[in-house]
Structures are given as C-alpha cells and as structure tokens.
Amino acid sequence: MTHSARLAKSCFAGWEIYIVTDSPAPGDWPEHGFDRVSPVPTLAERTVALAALGYEVVDGATWEWHELDDGDTGPVRFLGVLDVRRIPSGDGR
Template identity: 85%
Template structure:
C-alpha cells in the first residue's frame, strides 16, 4: 500500500514532513519537524526523516512540487509530495 509523504513549511514550526495515511484525522499521521524555517531540507535529510518514520520512497518516485496560492495577491507556498510505502519488517520480506 502506498501513501503520500508531504513536505511543507508550517506557520509555527518551520519545515515538516508528514505521511498521509488512511486515518481521517491528520493528528494521527506520522510527522517529523526539521525545527527550522529557512532552507528547504535536503534530499538526504528528507530520506532520513522518512526512515525514522518507518517509510521509504516507492521505486522510481521523485519529489513533486506544488504551488499553493490562496489568492492572487497573497504569498505563495510550496508543497513537496512523494509516494512512499512502509519499510518492510523482517517478517514482510
């Protein structure tokens, strides 16, 4: 089963990565904060964060960037999206 990893810059905590799961409550989604507001986390940092959360990129998946604009005059925010799956445990291999 695949899920969507999202990389976003929150208003309060800075950059964070979270996994959109089947849970209807975003509060239940696994997440990791990078504890900084400047500089986008590197690919290596994002990969390490996903591993900490127990996920890995789906074969061939690449980060895609989406522009989020609330209106034509407001600031633009970017959202990184990557297809991921749970890292198989020893029993799943």
C-alpha cells in the first residue's frame, strides 16, 4: 500500500515532513520537523526523515511541487508530494 509523503513549511517551526495515512485525523499522521525555515531540506535529509518514520520512496517516485495560494494577493506556499510505502519489517508482516 502506498501513502503520500508531504513536505511543507509549517506556520510555526519551519519545514516538516508528514505521511498521509488512512487515519481521518491529521494529528495521527507520522511527522518529522526539521526545525528550520531555510534552506529547504535536502533529498538526503528527507530520505533519512522518511526512514525514521518507517517509510521509503516507492520505486520511480519523484517529488512533485504544488503551489498553494490564498488568492491573488496572498502569500504563495509550496507543498512537496511523494509516494512512499512502509519499510518492510522483515518478520513477514
């Protein structure tokens, strides 16, 4: 089963990566904060964060960037999206 990893700059603490799961409550989604506003986390940093959350990149997946805006005069935010899957546990589960 694949899930969507999202990389976004939060309103509070800077960049964060989170995994959108089947849980209807975003507070239940696994997340990792990078505790900085700049620079954007590198691919290597994102891969390490995903592994710490128990996920890996789906073969052939690449980050896609979406522009989010609050209207013509509001600030523009960017959201990175990537397909991921749980890292196999090795115990047959």
